[in-house]
Amino acid sequence: MAFKRPPTAQEAVLEELRRAILAGELKPGTQIVQDAFAERLGLSRVPVREALKILEGEGQVRYSPHHGYFVTELDVNELLEIYRIRELLESEAVRLSVPLLGDEDLARLEQAIEDMAEASGRKDIVALTAANRRFHFSLFEPSGMHRMVRLIRQLWDSSDPYRSLYFGEPVHRDAVDREHRQILKAARRRDSEGLVHLLDEHRSHAIDELKKILGEEAS
Amino acid sequence: MAFKRPPTAQEAVLEELRRAILAGELKPGTQIVQDAFAERLGLSRVPVREALKILEGEGQVRYSPHHGYFVTELDVNELLEIYRIRELLESEAVRLSVPLLGDEDLARLEQAIEDMAEASGRKDIVALTAANRRFHFSLFEPSGMHRMVRLIRQLWDSSDPYRSLYFGEPVHRDAVDREHRQILKAARRRDSEGLVHLLDEHRSHAIDELKKILGEEAS
């Protein structure tokens, strides 16, 4: 029976920071005061700082010496850039993955779709985005390109706070569900190019909505 | 008169770590003992740890909880993966950049070529690789895709220790010089596709040599 307790405090902080950012408790642009956050977790500032350094490397927070750490806010252009890079990398990953997909991989895709439906019913956005991730990364990981998958994960992390806005709307959740099922079919057919195309559309739908949301936010 | 002294100690450590890794003082696979490195710089371990965390995020060092930090060693497959990702991202960046290239950008390219020739004469590998970076990134930065350029920079960082092996050989330095001049010509013609093609070849030459070097190392 393996406990999930992380081996170091930094990792615990890291998890909590990620969760807080994802859940919108730490909104883009706000400063993360080390003292406050450390006290909240009952730890000292050192592990907090180290976790923040990791997030800095991933681009999740912005760092200014002697000023501190701030949750990065993305403008529309940056979001578009992220999606463009994702398109390049994910297409490549999928092309490598699809021919290698095994039954377990397909099962994992199906399971992720069901998990999303279940989480959607409970209106549990965190679980929803987690299952969404499992779905997509089940398509990338069989490629065996660890480094590439890691970069893709970074890109996902960067846009997480915005994606959770997207999942807030039930309409979008339904659309995502339909598209995922189509993607699963393409995977079953081992149709790489079809799958790449479906993913492109999938992303562009998300972009359209995110543009709207960001547009409203700016007004 | 602005001193170049970094505002924080971590940054000083970071510079020194990068330099040491690039210069081969810290060989891939060796552990970086925090105490030892801190003492060497006359600092405490805290800023050293923080600098290491940044490098971890960039993939320059590997971290294992309670075991410490090790300079990452790349196997051939990982190196190939890095070059494949670079191909995807750099091609895109260049396609966006070339139409936007101004006279200053072309001048910078020419300057970088001259700097490399000069550094090559002095057998200053560090200056050589620095100028090489300036050359290539002058082709990426005008794209305006900050995030993409940053990712490309990470990939370059990861393979730096190996690239400096490559530059060790005068034969390779001459080949690189010739190829850079061809690339500059294509840039002057604003020939995006030609430039992308030249860059592809440029990279694959480097890969061929790196394979050899790594192959010998394994034996």
Next chain:
DNA sequence: CTTCGGAACACTGTATACATGATCCGATGT
């Protein structure tokens, strides 16, 4: 001779305490 257990060591992980730099605000002078 091999294997198992445990104690000592070394290094990392974290907390506490102190130093430094930045910002804000009011006082002072023009």
Next chain:
DNA sequence: ACATCGGATCATGTATACAGTGTTCCGAAG
């Protein structure tokens, strides 16, 4: 009234000290 200077305050940056974990090596038992 306004600009400038200076100090108080806050958050960050760093050092020191201690705790925890993993490893190694040695000795005893089988």
